[in-house]
Amino acid sequence: MSKLLVAFTSDTEDNNPTYVPGWHKIGSNYDIKPSILKWEWTRYFRHLTQLFKSKDVPVTWLVRVDDGPMRDRMLDLFRNEILELKSSRDEVGIHIHTFVWNHVLSKWVQTEYSKREAEIVLRSLDMFQGKLGFRPLSVRMGWNAMSNEIIRTLNANDLLVDSSAIPGTFCPGKFDKRDNIYDWSRAPHVPYHPNHDDYQSSGNLKILEIPISTLDAEKSKISADLVNRLSGIKGLVRLVPLAKRLGLNPHHSFYISPWWSSSIYSKIIKAYRKKALVNGIAFLVASFHACDILDPKTGNKNIIFEQYLLRIIEQLSSPSRIEVRFITLSEMARNYEKLRYG
Numbered sequence: 001m002s003k004l005l006v007a008f009t010s011d012t013e014d015n016n017p018t019y020v021p022g023w024h025k026i027g028s029n030y031d032i033k034p035s036i037l038k039w040e041w042t043r044y045f046r047h048l049t050q051l052f053k054s055k056d057v058p059v060t061w062l063v064r065v066d067d068g069p070m071r072d073r074m075l076d077l078f079r080n081e082i083l084e085l086k087s088s089r090d091e092v093g094i095h096i097h098t099f100v101w102n103h104v105l106s107k108w109v110q111t112e113y114s115k116r117e118a119e120i121v122l123r124s125l126d127m128f129q130g131k132l133g134f135r136p137l138s139v140r141m142g143w144n145a146m147s148n149e150i151i152r153t154l155n156a157n158d159l160l161v162d163s164s165a166i167p168g169t170f171c172p173g174k175f176d177k178r179d180n181i182y183d184w185s186r187a188p189h190v191p192y193h194p195n196h197d198d199y200q201s202s203g204n205l206k207i208l209e210i211p212i213s214t215l216d217a218e219k220s221k222i223s224a225d226l227v228n229r230l231s232g233i234k235g236l237v238r239l240v241p242l243a244k245r246l247g248l249n250p251h252h253s254f255y256i257s258p259w260w261s262s263s264i265y266s267k268i269i270k271a272y273r274k275k276a277l278v279n280g281i282a283f284l285v286a287s288f289h290a291c292d293i294l295d296p297k298t299g300n301k302n303i304i305f306e307q308y309l310l311r312i313i314e315q316l317s318s319p320s321r322i323e324v325r326f327i328t329l330s331e332m333a334r335n336y337e338k339l340r341y342g
Contacts, residue, residue, distance in 0.1 A: 002322040004276040005283050005339070007210075007329045008057060009163055011095050011140060012290045013064030013074065014039055019175045022259070026296045028069075030108040033101055035069035041294035044301050045081065048293045049090070051306065055313050058089040060329040061290070062140045067123040068099035069108045075131035082132065091328035092132070096124045097142030098150075099179075110142075110179040114149035121153045137330040140164050140287070144182045151199040155207040161333035163285055165211035166253045189214060191283055191336055208333045213254040213284045215268050256288035256312065258295075258305035265312050276322045281339055283332060286312070 015038040018027035029036040052059050063082060064074050075082070086092045098120050099108040111117060129135050137160040141150060144164045154162055167187040174180035186200040191210045195203025254268050268284070276282035288309070295302040316324055 002276045002279075003281045003339070004272060004316075004322050004324045005281065005332055006316055006324060006326050007060060007163075007283075007285050007332050008052065008326070009060045009062060009093075009138075009140065009212075009285060009287050009329055010290045011064070011142075011287065012061045013070065013095060015041055015291050015294065016289070016296070019178070023296045026294070026299060030069050030099075031106065033069075033106075033108075035108065037070065037073060039077065040299060041291040042078065044293045045078075045290065047301070048290060049085065051309060052090075052313075053088070055310075055317075057313055057326045058091065058328050060091040060093055060138055061085055062093045062095035062138065063128075064095045064097070064142075065124040065128050066097045066099060066142070067120040068097065068101070070097070072127040072131050075127065079131060086132075086134075089328075091138060091330055092136065093138030093140070093329065094124065094128050094136040095140050095142060096121055097179075098145050099142075105178075107178065110145060110173070110181050112181060114147055117145075117147055118149045118153045121150060122157070125157055137161065138163065138328070138333075143180045144169075144184065146182060146184070146199050148197060148199050151194050151205065151207065151209075152196065155194075155205045159207050160330050161208045161210055163210045163212060163287070163329055165209050167211050167214055168216075168252070184211075187211060189216065191333075191340075208336060210283065210285055210329065210332060210336075212287045213268055213272060215252045215264060215271060254284065254286040256286060256292075256305075256308055258292050258302050258308060262308055262311070265308075266315065269312070269315055273320060273322060283336070285329070285332075 014028045016023040016027050017030045018024050020027060026038065026040060028038045064070050065072060082092055098111050098117050100111040100116060102109045135158065139154060139159050139162050141164040144166055146164050165184045165187045167184055167189045170183045170185040171180050189211060191208055192202045194205045194209050195201045196205060254265065272282045272284045292305045293302055
């Protein structure tokens with residue numbers, strides 16, 4: 001029987017920053033040093049984890065560590081909860097933002113300097129191991145950043161899998177170009193071992209790049225580009241209801257957000273079911289921010305986000321001609337060659 005392997009992955013950090021549309025009141029302040037981090041969403045952290053456990057779906061929680069505004073504060077604050085997740089079927093990986101302090105702008109911004117990127121990755125990995133007592137196997141870079149230096153550093157430190165890629169996308173930066181600087185325009189749509197000198201092409205590095213699943217249709221990319229060009233504009237918050245009614249989404253990837261149309265998820269699931277039937281197996285990766293369980297307008301649990309998650313799990317689990325198996329990101333990577341090539 002054909003198989004569809006599914007990994008739910010979460011970027012797990014503080015509240016979204018104040019400069020992200022909609023979070024200006026309840027978000028973390030990255031315009032000061034040291035930054036003021038807020039954690040209101042964590043009131044619902046256990047509820048969120050139990051939601052997945054009730055459906056027997058393991059999650060890869062990519063816990064935020066960096067050498068900038070966060071450092072190891074999340075590891076200190078939630079060490080017991082993180083280790084509890086590790087003791088279950090869930091996986092605890094790492095989520096690294098490459099922020100540096102800009103003295104001219106007086107704010108944290110994403111660096112594009114390769115040497116600094118490598119230093120941040122190394123220090124973040126050391127903090128993770130020092131606080132939790134083990135090295136992560138899975139990673140996603142913050143804002144999907146990547147460079148040849150980053151992938152080589154991750155590979156040299158025995159990371160098994162990275163899931164930062166969103167194939168077919170490029171962004172020169174959002175929010176006054178302070179972050180979201182990435183280039184995955186040439187990356188394959190299937191898992192691949194990156195090239196030592198070109199992270200966007202196949203090569204011989206041991207680390208496996210498993211992209212966030214995407215919809216290949218050109219129409220979806222056009223709408224994504226349109227909304228992304230508006231990102232960071234203060235008026236974007238007022239455009240969100242209209243964008244949802246028009247079915248627009250700032251991503252053509254399986255990025256689960258309560259602020260955008262859910263139609264993209266159904267299309268991706270349908271497309272990957274078809275891939276599984278045609279190829280015998282397909283690998284689907286979904287991504288979400290755990291802090292979206294909080295509604296930044298009310299400060300309460302975001303019911304819409306919860307409904308999105310349950311609806312997606314139910315849609316994936318519905319009877320079909322394929323076997324659907326929910327696994328962690330490292331499980332997917334560890335078994336990729338065996339499953340893909342038999």
